Amino acid sequence: MKISVLALLVAACAPVAASAHQAGDFFMRAGSATVRPTGGSDNVLGLGEFDINNNTQLGLTFTYMLTDHVGVELLGATPFRHKVGLASTGTLATVHQLPPTLMAQWYFMDNNSKLQPYAGIGVNYTMFYDTDFNQTGRDAGLSNLSVKNSWGVAGQVGLDYQLTPQWMLNASLWYMDINTKVRFDAAGAGRQSIDTHINPFVFFFGAGYRF
Template sequence: MKARKIVLAMALVFPAIVSAHQAGDFFIRGGAALVRPTGNSDNVLGLGSFNVSNNTQLGLTFTYMATDHIGVELLAATPFRHKVGLRSTGNIATVHQLPPTLMAQYYFLDNSSAFQPYVGAGINYTTFFDNKFNDTGRQAGLTDLRLKDSWGYAAQAGVDYQLTDHWMLNASVWYMDIKTKVRFKAAGESQSIDTKINPVVFFLGAGYRF
């Protein structure tokens, strides 16, 4: 009887161990994804490089654990919207992009740990759409804005914290190699500007394991 009371007391003091990721698991994470461009461009009509603004959208990741330590993850998001400007003129355009990214991941700890740090490497494809000069750009004689889609590498580091057998918290940071050609016409003459966006992406959210 006394032993039973001791076991019950220990169960109340020490919560049940939550199992973490293991082979065959599938989970979804969702949260805020902040894209912060770090690159630059060639000189634009003698006015300096393009400046590309930050933007935050809903980020989603879909992960399958091939083993207890190796996962495959796909990043998706709602479309990111960036303002593009020049130092001398201010914002001249708005562009939209989607950067689906496929990662191979390595999780360092076994599934007895609620903390699950990991790193990943993979490939990014970024597509640009709905790209338009604003009134400032049009008044400067700029028209026909187009951006070439991009393929590049990607890397990430992150950590999950398992709250229950199904729910987790996640924080991660990504780097994406995104290079494009920005094409437009200036006073009727075609221009092509090599541009590196190369964003760092900060993600904070929650996940659910099936």
């Protein structure tokens, strides 16, 4: 009897173990999201392919666990800002984009593991806006820049580490199929339409909270 009472007291005073994802959980992750384009474009006015720089913003993901192993996640972020140019001219324009992405995920471990590796596949919709040539572009006779919005497939691998029942650390890698058309007017050459393949990797590092 004394042993049983002692065991109950020890159990009551012990720290609560960090529990992993379970059916019905809803959690949000926030952290740095870096978009690193990997693609290229058709030849631009005989001067080569577009060069698009990396950009880092605040990334947000919202996940709902349908089962202990299957989740649905929505990726959002503050607007990404990319400089676009050519090797021979430098930066010619600035383009803003938002890439909301919906993923179906599979979590590999059982729900008593603090480490939760996962993989996902889904669809990405990239919205381009606030596109404008800088002074270098305008001096080169370029105007009326537009970038077509894009639908594409997205893939993901990631890892959560559960710190407490509510808090977790996260690292994930995304790949997005982003193909678009960049259109602009070039003095003496008329309206141009350049097939452009951005196809970025997105690196995410952050923390998550279960509600």
